Structure formats: C-alpha cells, structure tokens
Amino acid sequence: MLALLALGLVIPAAAGPRDAPPPFRLPFADQPGPDTWLLAQGYGNTTFAYRARSSTYYAGQGIHFGVDFDAACGTPVLAIGDGLVVAVDNPYHGAGPHNVIIDHPNGYGSLYGHLRQRSSLKIGDPVRAGDVIGLVGDPDLTCASRPHLHLEVRSAPRHDRAYNPIPLINADWERIALAGGVPHAFQIDARQPERWTSLADQPAIEFGENLLNNYAQTWPPDW
Numbered sequence: 001m002l003a004l005l006a007l008g009l010v011i012p013a014a015a016g017p018r019d020a021p022p023p024f025r026l027p028f029a030d031q032p033g034p035d036t037w038l039l040a041q042g043y044g045n046t047t048f049a050y051r052a053r054s055s056t057y058y059a060g061q062g063i064h065f066g067v068d069f070d071a072a073c074g075t076p077v078l079a080i081g082d083g084l085v086v087a088v089d090n091p092y093h094g095a096g097p098h099n100v101i102i103d104h105p106n107g108y109g110s111l112y113g114h115l116r117q118r119s120s121l122k123i124g125d126p127v128r129a130g131d132v133i134g135l136v137g138d139p140d141l142t143c144a145s146r147p148h149l150h151l152e153v154r155s156a157p158r159h160d161r162a163y164n165p166i167p168l169i170n171a172d173w174e175r176i177a178l179a180g181g182v183p184h185a186f187q188i189d190a191r192q193p194e195r196w197t198s199l200a201d202q203p204a205i206e207f208g209e210n211l212l213n214n215y216a217q218t219w220p221p222d223w
C-alpha cells in the first residue's frame, strides 16, 4: 500500500508538462556528418550576427534569428512538424532565392530559407512531419559558395517573433555540435558574461524592436 501510494505521488510529477519532448524533428532524413549535413551557425547572439547587428540582423534585434545547417545543394529538406503551407517565395521573409513557411497547430511557424528552386508545394497544402518540402540551395546561387538551409521558428500566424529552434527540435544537439567541428561562438556582454552564450540559452526576438546586444563592453572586441 505504501509503495502504491508512493507511486501515485511520483507518477504525476514525472509525467508533467516539463517532461514533454520538444515538438519538432530535424529538417533532414540523415544523421549529421561531412557527407550529409552539419550545424554551421546557431540561433542567437552569435559573433557573426553581432558584427552585422546594425545591418543584416538589425531587423531581428541584432540576433541570428534562425539556425544554419551546411548541406550540399539538392539535399532534401523535411518539414519539422505537421502543418499547412502558408507562404511560398514570399520576398518579405528574405532567405532567398526560395523559401517556404509552414504553420503548425501548436502556434509556431517554420521557415525554410535559401532553397534551390521554388517548392512544388502551394499555399494551403497540408504537410506531415518528415515530408520533403524543398531542396537545399545557395544564397549566392553557385552551390559552391555557401550552400545551407536557414531554418527559423516563428510565431504563427503573424510570424512577427522568432524563437530559438534548438530547444524546440527533438535531437541530440551536443552530438550534432561535435559533428559540426566548428566553434559555436557567441558574443559576450561584459556586464552579464554568462547570458546568451550557449546553443540552448538564447533570447526570442520581435522583428523591428531595439537591438538586444548593443553592448558597452564586449568580447570578442568590437572593431
């Protein structure tokens, strides 16, 4: 009886919402590696975005508002969750030459950028997690310059906020980061040196709002 009571007490806590798995899957069928795909740049306060905070990433509060995956041109890109196609090649959303947005019933939208060609999907098409929605392309249109997928997770249906996709995708991110073999450098605020310096700990952004990382003292140095 005591054991049953103890179980009764323990089980609800263990099954609480904190233990729900992340809602989305990876956008590729294969495991990471040099012949498939690699994590290239995380979401957030990256040193790369920091240096371009007043230009490329100004509209995203100085934050790299997606995750970049290096992959060869033509690598199939998969939907990260069930949903409906709500945009195809909308120039307002950038990440050319081609992009797709899928809205999911959980209140998130996913944007797939730098696709090689226009997706065969149409606005209103239903998709399931794992369906091929397009092919990896190169923003420079060469397939030898910097072919990669830029993946964003935004608020739906307005798409006016962006969230760190990494805690929302069910994957072993530490192993993926190792496979990438590149340092995941984040810009350090001297006044709060532990904040926003890991793949998982990054702020959501609201498009058009003020810069989050206009630091007075920072590392690496501001040049």
Ligand SMILES: [Zn+2]
Residues within 6 Å of the ligand: 064, 066, 067, 068, 149, 150, 151
């Ligand atoms: Zn990107």
